[in-house]
Amino acid sequence: MVRRYQAEPVAAHTIDRMLRNAVRAPNAGFTQGWAFLVLDEPRDLARFWAATTPPGTSSNRWLDGMRSAPLIIVPLSSKAAYVRRYAESDKGWPADEEPRWAVPYWHVDAGMAALLILQTAVDEGLGGCLFGLPPDRIQAFRAEFGVPDEYSPVGAVTLGHPEASAQASGSATRRPRVPLEELVHRGQWRS
Numbered sequence: 001m002v003r004r005y006q007a008e009p010v011a012a013h014t015i016d017r018m019l020r021n022a023v024r025a026p027n028a029g030f031t032q033g034w035a036f037l038v039l040d041e042p043r044d045l046a047r048f049w050a051a052t053t054p055p056g057t058s059s060n061r062w063l064d065g066m067r068s069a070p071l072i073i074v075p076l077s078s079k080a081a082y083v084r085r086y087a088e089s090d091k092g093w094p095a096d097e098e099p100r101w102a103v104p105y106w107h108v109d110a111g112m113a114a115l116l117i118l119q120t121a122v123d124e125g126l127g128g129c130l131f132g133l134p135p136d137r138i139q140a141f142r143a144e145f146g147v148p149d150e151y152s153p154v155g156a157v158t159l160g161h162p163e164a165s166a167q168a169s170g171s172a173t174r175r176p177r178v179p180l181e182e183l184v185h186r187g188q189w190r191s
């Protein structure tokens with residue numbers, strides 16, 4: 001993750017490539033119950049930070065670095081779109097019954113789309129950081145950008161040319177990487 005950026009904008013064709021790749025993510029039932037809010041105008045970026053920053057927080061190292069990003073893409077997911085899709089005849093789940101997904105596919109799918117945005121950024125020589133929005137700022141975010149209630153931001157992704165002096169600063173610098181052997185269970189779960 002990159003959390004501080006140069007002022008140079010991200011080229012329009014690069015933004016388009018990120019978005020074209022995002023919608024090639026695997027998605028349950030080919031529902032495509034996702035959407036992407038793209039902010040690359042300084043005024044819109046300022047509106048994003050004003051809406052999502054908790055009141056009373058004006059400046060800190062993380063925020064100052066992230067605010068330098070010339071581009072933010074907000075991937076959103078819609079549970080309602082999956083409920084509608086899975087009520088279609090080839091799936092046949094009643095729309096009024098709590099459906100039987102083992103995990104919320106709408107968030108899984110939008111998360112994979114977000115990863116494709118990040119991977120495309122790296123492929124283009126850029127950097128990015130996916131971060132969560134504070135739960136108590138989601139309504140303000142929706143209101144600011146006219147986002148319908150059925151869409152939830154699964155996070156937001158800052159993107160841009162990495163600031164040359166930017167050092168890794170996230171949790172990964174403070175926590176050890178868990179050894180692969182502890183995470184991978186081959187043939188049988190072993191604790």
Ligand SMILES: Cc1cc2nc3c(=O)[nH]c(=O)nc-3n(C[C@H](O)[C@H](O)[C@H](O)COP(=O)(O)O)c2cc1C
Nearest residue numbers: 001002003062129130131132133155168170171172
């Ligand atoms: C769901 C999710 C939420 C995250 N939220 C934040 C966040 O709020 N702030 C932040 O700086 N990074 C956030 N991150 C980035 C992680 O801190 C980062 O990916 C992780 O520490 C691994 O570091 P690396 O990607 O640089 O290897 C988030 C990542 C994910 C997947």
